[in-house]
Amino acid sequence: MSDQFNVRYVAQLARLDLSDAEIEKFQSQLGQVLAHVEQLGRVDVSKVEPTAHANAVANVFRKDESRPGFTQDAALSNAPRSANGLIVVPKVIE
Amino acid sequence: MSLTSLSISALQEKLRAREASPIEALDALESRIAAVDPSIHGYLSRDYAAARALAEKADVNLPLGGVPIAIKDVINVIGEPCTCASKILLGYKSTYDATVISRLRAAGAIPFGRCNMDEFAMGSSTENSAFGRSCNPWDLARVPGGSSGGSAAVVAADEAYASLGSDTGGSIRQPAALCGIVGLKPTYGCVSRYGLVAFASSLDQIGPFTKTVRDAGLLLNAIAGRDPQDSTSLDVPTEDATALLGRDLKGVKLGMPKEYFISGIDPQVDASIRAAIAKYESLGAEIVEVSLPHTEHAVSVYYVIATAEASANLARFDGVRYGHRAATDNLLEMYGRSRAEGFGPEVKRRIILGTYVLSSGYYDAYYLRAQKVRTLIRDDFTKAFEKVDAIICPTTPEPAFLAGDRTDDPLKMYLADIFTIACNLAGTCGLSLPCGFANESGKQLPIGLQLIGQPWKEARLLQIAHAYEQATDWHKARPAL
Numbered sequence: 136m137s138d139q140f141n142v143r144y145v146a147q148l149a150r151l152d153l154s155d156a157e158i159e160k161f162q163s164q165l166g167q168v169l170a171h172v173e174q175l176g177r178v179d180v181s182k183v184e185p186t187a188h189a190n191a192v193a194n195v196f197r198k199d200e201s202r203p204g205f206t207q208d209a210a211l212s213n214a215p216r217s218a219n220g221l222i223v224v225p226k227v228i229e
Numbered sequence: 230m231s232l233t234s235l236s237i238s239a240l241q242e243k244l245r246a247r248e249a250s251p252i253e254a255l256d257a258l259e260s261r262i263a264a265v266d267p268s269i270h271g272y273l274s275r276d277y278a279a280a281r282a283l284a285e286k287a288d289v290n291l292p293l294g295g296v297p298i299a300i301k302d303v304i305n306v307i308g309e310p311c312t313c314a315s316k317i318l319l320g321y322k323s324t325y326d327a328t329v330i331s332r333l334r335a336a337g338a339i340p341f342g343r344c345n346m347d348e349f350a351m352g353s354s355t356e357n358s359a360f361g362r363s364c365n366p367w368d369l370a371r372v373p374g375g376s377s378g379g380s381a382a383v384v385a386a387d388e389a390y391a392s393l394g395s396d397t398g399g400s401i402r403q404p405a406a407l408c409g410i411v412g413l414k415p416t417y418g419c420v421s422r423y424g425l426v427a428f429a430s431s432l433d434q435i436g437p438f439t440k441t442v443r444d445a446g447l448l449l450n451a452i453a454g455r456d457p458q459d460s461t462s463l464d465v466p467t468e469d470a471t472a473l474l475g476r477d478l479k480g481v482k483l484g485m486p487k488e489y490f491i492s493g494i495d496p497q498v499d500a501s502i503r504a505a506i507a508k509y510e511s512l513g514a515e516i517v518e519v520s521l522p523h524t525e526h527a528v529s530v531y532y533v534i535a536t537a538e539a540s541a542n543l544a545r546f547d548g549v550r551y552g553h554r555a556a557t558d559n560l561l562e563m564y565g566r567s568r569a570e571g572f573g574p575e576v577k578r579r580i581i582l583g584t585y586v587l588s589s590g591y592y593d594a595y596y597l598r599a600q601k602v603r604t605l606i607r608d609d610f611t612k613a614f615e616k617v618d619a620i621i622c623p624t625t626p627e628p629a630f631l632a633g634d635r636t637d638d639p640l641k642m643y644l645a646d647i648f649t650i651a652c653n654l655a656g657t658c659g660l661s662l663p664c665g666f667a668n669e670s671g672k673q674l675p676i677g678l679q680l681i682g683q684p685w686k687e688a689r690l691l692q693i694a695h696a697y698e699q700a701t702d703w704h705k706a707r708p709a710l
Contacts, residue, residue, distance in 0.1 A: 142581055149540060149584040150547070151577060152565035164639050165582050171640060172529040172595065178602050185600030186607055188431050188461065189417040189656020190684075195460035209324040213551035224549055225560045 140169055232257035234387045234707065237296050237444040244289040244296075251284035251295030254390070255341065258297055261388045262342075265710050270363050271373075271383035273302050273343045274310050280341040283334075291337025293451055298333055299392035301380045302343040303350055304435065305424040306330050313426050314358035315348045317552045317571025327424020328459065329393060329435050329452045336451035344392060345379030348573045349543065350400055350428045352376050353645045356636055357575045364632075365407060366708040368672040371629040374404030377438070381408040384438045385675075386710055391439045391448055395425055397432045398531050399624075399649025402661040405438055406624035406677020409663045409706065411694070412438050413445040416684045417656035418463040420449075421456030429538040430461075432531075432653040441704060442662060442695040446471035449687060465685045473692035478512045481693060483680075484519035484617035489648055495627040501665030501676040502623045505697065509621065512696055519617055521609040526602050527651040528643055533586050533599035534654070540583030546571065578639060603654050610655040614683045619693050623648055624661040624677035628669065648679060657684045662694050663703035673706075 142162045146153045153161070207220050216223040232240065232254055243249040259277060266272055280297060287295035300306060303313045305323035307330075312318045330340050347357035355363045355378025363378045365371040366386040373382040377394030381404035384392050394401045396414035405412025413436045420435045427433060437448035450471065455464035485506065490499075510516055548554035548567030555566035572580070586595035613620060625648060635642040652659040664678035678697070682690030698704055 140585060145581050145585045145588065148588060149580050150544075150561070150564040150568060151572070151580055152569035153577065153581075157574070157577065161578055161581055165578060165585075167640050168532060168582065168643070169585075172533060172599075175526055175529050175533075175598050175602055176594075178523070178526060178598075178605065180598060180601035180605070183601040183604050185597055186603040186654075187600060189607065189654075190461070190463060192418075192461060192463065197457055205324060212324055213321050215548060215552075215554035222550060225558050225563055227560050 140166060231261060231387065233261040233390065235390065236440040237293065237391050237447055238441065240296060240390055241289070244294065251287040251289065251339070252281065254295060255280055255284045255297055255339070258341070258388065265386050265388055268364060268369055268710070269366060269382050269386050269388065270361055271345055271379040271386065271388060273312060273314065273345050273360055273379070275342045276309050279308065280339050283339045287339065288337050293333065293447065294337030295339065296390055297339045297341040298448070299342045299344050299380060299383050299389040300330070300340050301346055301377050301392070301394045303346060303395055303426045304329060304393060306340050310343060311426065313349045314346045314360055315571065315573065315576070316359045317546050319553065321551055325424065328421035328456045330424065332452050338451065342383070342389065344377070344383060347376035347378070348576050349426070349539070350376040350395055350397055351539070351575050351579055353399070353403060353642055354632070354635065355379060356632060357573060359573050362632055365629045366710060367409065367674055368629065370631055371674070372407070372632050374407035374629065376400040378404045380438050381405050381410060381412065384408070384410050384440060385708060387707065391437060391444055393435055394438055395433055395435050396653065397429050397535060398653050399646045401436045401438065402624050402649050402659055402677070402679060403646060405661040407629040407675065409675025410438055410440060411442055411445050411660065411662045411704070412436065413449060413660040414652065414658060415449060415453065415687060416658040418461050419453050419465070419658070419685070419687070421459040421462045423456055423458035427542040429535040430542065431538060432535060442691055442698045443471060443474055445660065446474065446691045468688050470687045470691055473688045474695045476692055478509065478514040478693065478696050481514045482617040483509055483514050483516050483619055483621045483693070484613050485516060486519050486521045486524065486613070486620055486622055488521050488524035489622035493626060494623060495667065497667035498623055498625070498627060498676050502678060505664040505678045506621060508697060508700060512700055517617060519613040519620065521613060521651065523602065523605045523609050524651060527606055527654060528647055530599045530602045530606065530654060531646070531650040532582065532643055533595050534603065536579045536583030537587045537596050538583070540580045540587065543576070543580055606651055607655045610657060618683065618689055620681040622679050624679040628667040628674035628676055652681050658682045658687050658690055660690060660694055662698060664701070665703060
């Protein structure tokens with residue numbers, strides 16, 4: 136299964152530009168990691184429920200009341216570009 | 230003797246007796262840092278001005294009154310940098326305090342200094358920091374462990390009284406072992422993760438690095454407890470974590486997991502751990518063999534689940550709201566290039582692996598299967614804890630390794646975490662404490678004893694650790710710097 140692993144394709148899914156050298160290196164390094172991980176295929180999990188969290192808690196609600204949050208200035212203070220109280224990004228629609 | 234070599238408890242005695250002031254405690258740190266941090270490189274930034282303002286009005290009668298605590302650079306402190314040792318967050322300034330920071334402040338402590346780490350807490354050596362590696366105080370050529378390597382090194386080098394780190398697969402216990410100090414990973418849900426930059430949300434926990442077991446309890450008392458800002462935090466341990474310190478070990482059962490005493494462990498580590506177990510027997514504890522049969526799968530399960538969660542958590546670093554943004558007029562290119570320019574190699578590797586195991590067609594085979602084997606690993610612990618109060622084993626298979634030794638072999642680096650990972654998958658608490666030294670080419674390298682406790686039984690775990698600490702002198706040794 137690890138033979139189907141294609142770093143170039145996965146990098147597109149992850150929106151992560153990689154150089155050809157990185158792709159080649161990761162293909163080999165992560166191929167080894169995946170080959171190691173495939174030992175999990177030997178474990179009988181037919182009657183086992185998955186664990187998503189060590190302490191399963193369900194439906195944690197709080198009262199639907201307004202409370203203090205970030206000010207607009209604080210929320211924008213780390214934005215690479217902002218104007219008029221908004222975050223500026225490159226044009227999405229032509 | 231400098232103030233900075235003191236434990237929290239010893240410093241507090243001096244502060245409360247007015248033999249030293251919080252400002253002096255801070256000044257002593259400043260001189261010590263100036264003297265040793267150029268060779269250790271444990272700190273990424275030092276907020277003396279903010280800390281001094283707090284020290285001036287500190288109330289030394291509060292539980293941690295006037296005590297400076299160093300903070301891993303993955304925890305938000307308002308107005309300070311939080312780089313996660315990544316170029317992608319250069320220039321970022323926190324706009325809020327993490328819950329652990331608010332709680333430290335409420336307890337009178339002074340958050341001071343941001344500690345080096347592996348980028349986004351991914352690594353076992355602190356070599357993955359974008360700002361240069363930290364050095365092990367016992368041998369500067371060696372790594373301090375990771376990912377919280379800076380937090381461990383500054384405490385071991387007496388350039389901090391104590392510190393906070395985070396532990397996802399061993400990132401507190403492993404560096405504590407390699408640096409010869411105490412490191413505690415609390416039970417999952419014990420400490421709020423609000424304001425901790427997320428790596429793997431189902432595994433991450435914040436915990437203390439300290440010079441003594443008692444200090445670990447004092448720090449845990451300050452930061453633990455339910456927080457409405459983290460819905461996975463619970464209010465189970467209402468008890469004082471230091472409540473059982475000093476009690477003897479009569480009736481305490483410790484389990485030796487046979488899967489953790491395997492060939493491949495460094496002989497000096499093996500000998501020290503076995504000597505520690507013999508010491509426990511002489512202190513009245515009963516040692517029994519237990520089995521954790523799915524141990525061999527823990528590393529595989531971890532590197533599927535942790536990378537899957539990381540790939541989702543790190544999607545937020547896209548150059549839009551904060552962090553590095555690549556110069557381009559095209560939005561898709563901005564995402565891809567900002568991330569390419571901002572992240573280092575290990576973070577990229579893990580994003581790729583995590584994206585792959587979650588991708589269509591592979592989810593069931595990797596991610597879902599790993600979650601199921603995680604259940605089996607958890608059940609192993611539940612069964613073992615029916616028989617014993619805690620599990621006793623090595624923290625790491627070897628003492629600190631040489632810098633540069635494993636950077637090109639991710640799988641070998643991942644296997645360094647073989648004894649610490651299962652504790653996170655099971656969600657229980659664990660700690661490492663000093664239990665001896667290995668001799669490597671004339672250098673003394675610390676060895677860590679790991680105790681894994683029942684979920685929410687931190688007080689019992691600390692009692693067991695404290696009994697050994699008080700009966701031995703390992704924790705008193707200091708590196709020559």
